[in-house]
Amino acid sequence: MFRHMIAVQQVARRSICSSARRQVDNKVPQKQKIFQEDNGMPIHLKGGSGDALLYRATMALTVLGVGFTLYELVKASFPQKRD
């Protein structure tokens, strides 16, 4: 009878715990392995293809941005009437 009470208590505690929140696993050791691999990749690309995509998008915006700025500044330098 006493053992049954303990068992119920344990089951109740377990079900409350597991339904409350999902556990986040510690993925740091896996990340450490990826980023310590001797593949000669610089840190900003070492995470994989996602890094390369984001880098290319950022660089594209950078180059386009410089061009756009120079265009706007040159346009602003001339005495043209704006709508």
Next chain:
Amino acid sequence: MAHQAHAYHMVDPSPWPLTGAVAALLMTSGLAIWMHFNSVTLMSLGLVLLLLTMYQWWRDIVREGTFQGHHTPPVQKGLRYGMILFITSEVFFFLGFFWAFYHSSLAPTPELGGCWPPAGITTLDPFEVPLLNTAVLLASGVTVTWAHHSIMEGHRKQAIQSLTLTILLGFYFTILQALEYYEAPFTIADGVYGSTFFVATGFHGLHVIIGSTFLAVCLLRQVQYHFTSEHHFGFEAAAWYWHFVDVVWLFLYISIYWWGS
């Protein structure tokens, strides 16, 4: 792989300083274009580039420290110096706005009626929402200290709870302040009172948002097991910044809200 014979960190070549500098160029030129030609495209592009730069730069620092182990004690010492110097520079930034406030309020001109608050200005009651805001930020200073001790003692769940509470208090402050801004009987255009009030409290509010964001990133990192009980400098930097934001508010409250009312 070649091994270094020193404890310092020689970083990999990185594109982010360049993209960050270009972002600054775009934002400043964009501001001028917005002021003169009513177009926000250039400035918005600059903002997007800034956000991309910040995300990738700080992501790389997390990789270098937590995943590659480059943040040895001497390196961490340098990071501490860096954060302290940055916060010091921010202190000077706010000092300027306090100077402006005291310059105008200690010797009010005849145009203001020779008094402070100026004639016609209905100030906010310092013992209503501003006092609540003070309590909220002071409480958040306690919760962030709780979070720090939790991390140092290895109490993962408590650290997550106290850090979350700190961030929620930060949001609560921001919401309360936004409502105050909406309800205020004066605007930024209402003479030097309006200017000093909204520029000083506005920049403070921006720093609350920045600080809350920094703490939120720390929360994500704490959940992902990045911090150890001995090594959690990212969190310490966020906590220092948060305390700085709190102290600035105390000065604002005493000077502008209380003495200035």
